[in-house]
Amino acid sequence: MKHQIPNIAGRRVIILTGPHVGQEGICLGKADDGLRWMICPDDSNDIIPMVFDQDFGILVTLDN
DSSP states (O other): OOOOOOOOTTOEEEEOSSTTTTOEEEEEEEOTTSSSEEEEETTOSOOEEEOBTTTEEEOOOTTO
16 A cells, blocks of 8 residues: 655755765755655755655644
8 A cells, every 4th residue: 555645845965876875955846756755955056856755755843
């Protein structure tokens, strides 16, 4: 059974794969394919489609 992920647009994330691994970013919203999320790393103007819990995770801090 597939789990529904709540809307995480605007949430801080940690990137787990690719050239920006280990960096923080912001989730911009769902990609057009409905399967991935658009992530913008803090140190870049790139917008990268990524899979939640495989390519990135939600960053949990004391602020949220």
